[in-house]
Amino acid sequence: MFGAMAVDDDGRGMWTTGYGHGDALHVGDFVPARPGLEVYGVSESSSQPNAWLADARTGSTLWRTASGDDNGRGVAGDIWAGSPGAEFWSSRVDGLLNTSGTAIGRKPSSINFLVWWDGDPSRELLDQTRIDKYGPNGDTRLLTGSGVASNNGTKATPSLSGDILGDWREEVIWRTSDNSALRIYASPHPTELRIPTLMHDTQYRVAIAWQNTAYNQPPHPSFPIGDGMAPPPWPDIYYP
Incomplete structure (x- = not known):
C-alpha cells in the first residue's frame, strides 16, 4: 500500500483511489463482518x-x-467495545466513526x-509518552512515562512499539x-485472552518496519483483535 494506491508483489499497479497523497494510512481487518482487509486513509487535499x-x-x-481541509492525522483501531469492528477518527472529521463511517461518539483525546496494553482485546491510545484508555465520557490514563521522550516533533511517536516479548x-x-538509553515498557495487567505472538503474523511483522516509514503508523495484524473477536489464526511454523 502506497498512499492512495496498491502495488502487487510483481511490481504492477493494482488499483488507485485517486485520492492523492495523505498524511496517515492504516491497513488491517477493520471490518470483521466483511471478507478481506481494509485500508483507511486521510487526505491533505481540499478537493479530496x-x-x-x-x-x-x-x-x-x-x-x-466530505472534502475539506488538510486532514493531517487519522487513526483506525478497535478502541471501544460499544461498536463492532474498528473505529475511525481524524483531525478534520468530527466525532468517532464506526465501520460504516457513521459518527457514534466523541473523538478520542489523541490521534x-x-x-x-491492558487485559481486554480493545486497543489503547498511545501518544507522546502516555497510554490512555478510551471511554465514551472521557479517557483514562493508564501510564505516563517518566524521564523518557517521544520522537519526530509534533508527531510524538515512540522509538518503537510492538509485540516484541510475545504475549500479544x-x-x-x-x-x-537525555538520549543515553532506551527503555522498554511492558504491560503489568494480567489477561485470560490467548493469542499467538503477533510477530508470527506476516503482515504484523512487516508493520513493525512500516511504523518507522510512511508517516509513522502503529502496526496492525492481518486479523481482527477486538471485542467479540473470532478465535485468532494459528501460525504455520516449521522446524528443519
Missing part, C-alpha cells in the same frame, strides 16, 4: 475526501467523508499511535530524555 475506507484488494471505496500485548520503547 477528508477520510476514506477502501477494500484492500480492489481499492473500491466503502465510505468517505496518534495505538497499543494493546504490545511493548513501548521510548528513549530516555
Whole structure:
C-alpha cells in the first residue's frame, strides 16, 4: 500500500483511489463482518475526501467523508467495545466513526499511535509518552512515562512499539530524555485472552518496519483483535 494506491508483489499497479497523497494510512481487518482487509486513509487535499475506507484488494471505496481541509492525522483501531469492528477518527472529521463511517461518539483525546496494553482485546491510545484508555465520557490514563521522550516533533511517536516479548500485548520503547538509553515498557495487567505472538503474523511483522516509514503508523495484524473477536489464526511454523 502506497498512499492512495496498491502495488502487487510483481511490481504492477493494482488499483488507485485517486485520492492523492495523505498524511496517515492504516491497513488491517477493520471490518470483521466483511471478507478481506481494509485500508483507511486521510487526505491533505481540499478537493479530496477528508477520510476514506477502501477494500484492500480492489481499492473500491466503502465510505468517505466530505472534502475539506488538510486532514493531517487519522487513526483506525478497535478502541471501544460499544461498536463492532474498528473505529475511525481524524483531525478534520468530527466525532468517532464506526465501520460504516457513521459518527457514534466523541473523538478520542489523541490521534496518534495505538497499543494493546491492558487485559481486554480493545486497543489503547498511545501518544507522546502516555497510554490512555478510551471511554465514551472521557479517557483514562493508564501510564505516563517518566524521564523518557517521544520522537519526530509534533508527531510524538515512540522509538518503537510492538509485540516484541510475545504475549500479544504490545511493548513501548521510548528513549530516555537525555538520549543515553532506551527503555522498554511492558504491560503489568494480567489477561485470560490467548493469542499467538503477533510477530508470527506476516503482515504484523512487516508493520513493525512500516511504523518507522510512511508517516509513522502503529502496526496492525492481518486479523481482527477486538471485542467479540473470532478465535485468532494459528501460525504455520516449521522446524528443519
